[in-house]
Amino acid sequence: MAAQPTETLNAQLMDGTAVARRIVERTAARAAALTERTGATPCLATVLVGEDPASVTYVKMKRNRCEKAGIRSRHVPMPADTTTEQLVAKLTELSADPEVHGILLQHPCGEHIDERAAFEAIAPEKDVDGVTMRSFAAMGFALPGFASCTPGGIMRLLDAYDVDPTGKRAVVVGRSAILGKPVGMMLLARDATVTYCHSRTRELSSLVREADILVAAVGRPEFIKGADIKPGAVVIDAGYNAGNVGDVEFAAAAERASLITPVPGGVGPMTIAVLLEQTLDAAERQLGTASAV
């Protein structure tokens, strides 16, 4: 794991590991109390199609953290040649299983799978990863519901560092269904002025230069140049690239930003913390100890 040097930064680091730890500690206490009250253990089903090495690692990380927080995980590995119909059938079965409180379908599932159809087979009350259309609507309208985990984690990190998006110019680079799109919706719901940039965007640099809050979610190592960061900007690097290199040129960006997330140790741990917390929310609701969504 490549840690970034911190001694020459102007920016303050947004310590996702520390903020996530506090969320997981609170979640673990709630899980213990729930189990004591009801005799049931909260359970997350993790569904993985194929054996993509990065996905295998992420699912293992999620299951390890579940175990530490007193949440059971039921792993459902499926072969790489699983069809959309088979995947939908498995997710429908898990949705009906009273012992499963949350369902995670690890993305990507493979090009031959209709991921939207698969995500929509997850019962809304078990969509702890925030990937169904109902969850998107809740995020867009700031209604109660489950957040997509990385976007939810980003918003929690902004709150933890007292960054109020109201009236700020937020630029989101990337428009994926589980990251770019929902994080823009959540920033809009918090009254930011949001610009989405993507592969067809013209004059990306000049748009990035206007960002008070920049969310980099492209999945291309060091794609965002440090020289384009507006002085004083808040830089959220949500890139997951091989070798733990983010989407932003970290050292150069950190000379100009006021706050910046490191990779690793920024957005990644927050993603898993939100997943665990939402699994607990779901379990409490299904076991009748909290109000319904």
Ligand SMILES: Nc1nc2c(c(=O)[nH]1)N[C@@H](CN(C=O)c1ccc(C(=O)N[C@@H](CCC(=O)O)C(=O)O)cc1)CN2
């Ligand atoms: N169904 C989903 N699929 C995917 C999601 C998701 O939220 N839901 N997100 C990404 C990847 N991801 C979780 O699945 C993920 C990636 C990275 C981390 C993380 O904590 N990274 C660490 C570094 C880890 C290391 O050292 O190897 C960090 O940034 O500090 C968590 C989750 C794609 N798919």
